[in-house]
Amino acid sequence: MTTARPRRRADAERNIAAILSAARELFGKGPLPSMNDIARAAGVGRVTLYAHFASREALLEAVIDSAIAETDAALTALDLDRLDPEEALRRLIETSWSILNTLRRTREAALADLDPEQLRRKHDPAFRHVERVLDRGRQAGVFRGDLPLDWLVASCYAVVHAAADEVNAGRIRAGDAPGVVAPTVLAMLAPTR
Amino acid sequence: MTTARPRRRADAERNIAAILSAARELFGKGPLPSMNDIARAAGVGRVTLYAHFASREALLEAVIDSAIAETDAALTALDLDRLDPEEALRRLIETSWSILNTLRRTREAALADLDPEQLRRKHDPAFRHVERVLDRGRQAGVFRGDLPLDWLVASCYAVVHAAADEVNAGRIRAGDAPGVVAPTVLAMLAPTR
DNA sequence: ATTAAGTCGAACAACGATGTTCGACTTAAT
DNA sequence: ATTAAGTCGAACATCGTTGTTCGACTTAAT
Missing domain, CATH: 1.10.10.60 (Homeodomain-like)
Structure with a gap:
């Protein structure tokens, strides 16, 4: 290793x-x-x-692999299973959101040269962390259960990415991002009354 | 004209x-x-x-312009001001979400060749429709007021785009999309208790 | 101090994309 | 039926990129 x-x-x-x-x-x-x-x-x-x-493609792959590995390590280090789902999600967002942004852009930059399926498989591990937290939250009844898990995961990522874009565009200060993303995502996940 | x-x-x-x-x-x-x-x-x-x-750039610009114009016309035809904010948002999502997807991808494809600011100015008009509805909803008290309007608009778009991606990836059927997006977005916009 | 590993610039070939020009051909308009 | 507008393929120049090779040079390791 x-x-x-x-x-x-x-x-x-x-x-x-x-x-x-x-x-x-x-x-x-x-x-x-x-x-x-x-x-x-x-x-x-x-x-x-x-x-x-050896080639542009090889470099691209190496870049993605390294970014994925770093993200995965950071998320694993959080030891999310110890926390209640809401807090876990908050921490997850806070520590991963900027990395995920560069990752996403790299992924898009690479879509022309790499196989999409293989690409998705690669940044699947990062998804898993969110999936776990969301699943736990659902079973605990603190997250909504009326929509597919996949979809909720995708939505979370989408909102995080949106925040990254807003920061890049200068409409949100980087420091404010977590404070804006968290309530948005949590509201999105709230159980329906 | x-x-x-x-x-x-x-x-x-x-x-x-x-x-x-x-x-x-x-x-x-x-x-x-x-x-x-x-x-x-x-x-x-x-x-x-x-x-x-005359050039690739000119074509790209023409493509974007035509797509924007079409979107704007479709949204204007909805006459959203007549409906209550929640229903207006639902309709807005339903009629625009697929167009917005192709628009977004085109925009990303064009980011290499065109000026970003000019690009944003171009698909600003489409944003306005969402902005109007959201603003009305906030003043009516049916949408949350604790987050910046810009941010809520961006989040809505993000979720819609996420749905488009999921459809493209085959994880959601196109017909199911509006039924999934609407509750997600509405939950996200719900006032905090 | 010796040696192998690594670096570097320059130059090369191959490729694909963008625009352009030419001349022959087809099509729509009156 | 005439004419102008439009189309088309082929061929061309130009450019940037990828990937490779060569030889001279610098650097780390023992």
């Missing part, structure tokens, strides 16, 4: 990280970056980029 | 419509189409396409 077989030199490792980070940022916002753009942003020659990632 | 000065021949007019329609469909779903793709889908030579739309 730590480092694989091929022992890379320290600078190589550093460059890979820089490339991944730069790629993530460039994919996350703005128009599709070329390999050239990414290399420059990473402070690395284009040749070096290709030395580590 | 009807036809401008340059009297075009009948077949030219027909082709323009075909191109616009094909472009709308291709932009609406799937990966970015090339001018070639669009021309073929419209049953028209590439040269003809360029005869009517």
Whole structure:
């Protein structure tokens, strides 16, 4: 789980990280970056980029994988099962919403080059966390049960993404976002009287 | 308001419509189409396409304009001011949600080539309809007043888009969508007790 | 200090997309 | 039936991107 077989030199490792980070940022916002753009942003020659990632597609996949892994780790660390569903959802939103935004944009940027099914499978693990919390909340009676679980999950994501867009557009301050998203989502999930 | 000065021949007019329609469909779903793709889908030579739309950017803009105009006309025809806010919102969702989906995807497809601000200004008119209904509902006390109006509008759109995505992914049947979206949105807008 | 791993720029080939031009052809309008 | 408007395919130039190769250089590891 730590480092694989091929022992890379320290600078190589550093460059890979820089490339991944730069790629993530460039994919996350703005128009599709070329390999050239990414290399420059990473402070690395284009040749070096290709030395580590054989193709644009490979890089894209690596970017997505790393972002997913990070998100999943952060969410797992929250230990959501210990909290009551509402509080769990609040925390989940708070810690994941910005990451999810860049992830979403990267996903959209990648829709042209990657297989959609495979893509969905990849960021499925992140969905699971929400799914778990929502399911628990439903069985506890604090979340509504009159709509499909899938749909509620999708709606939650949609609202979170909307908040991210509003922040990007400057209509909401980043710090205010969780305070706006939480009541919206919770109202959406409230049981029908 | 009807036809401008340059009297075009009948077949030219027909082709323009075909191109616009094909472009709308291709932009609406799937990966970015090339001018070639669009021309073929419209049953028209590439040269003809360029005869009517000087550049890719011009075509893109025309597509967006036509879609906006159609949406706006449909929503205006609903005469929403006559209905109570909740019913108005239901109708609004029902008649606009599929159009809005293709619009959104086209917008995203165009984000690379067009100026974002100009783009937002363009599909602002559609937003206005929701804004009006929501504002009326708030003053009537049937919609919540504890969150910014902008945000509520954005959330509504987000949920509608989410439904469109779910339909596209095959997880919801198109016919079921309004029945799922409406209760979700209305719950989201319900006044806090 | 030696060596292998890694970097870099420049230059290359292949490709696809955008626009443009040409000339022959078809079609709608009067 | 004449004419102007419109269409079409083929071919062209141009551009940016991807991916590769080469050789010289720098850097980390032992």
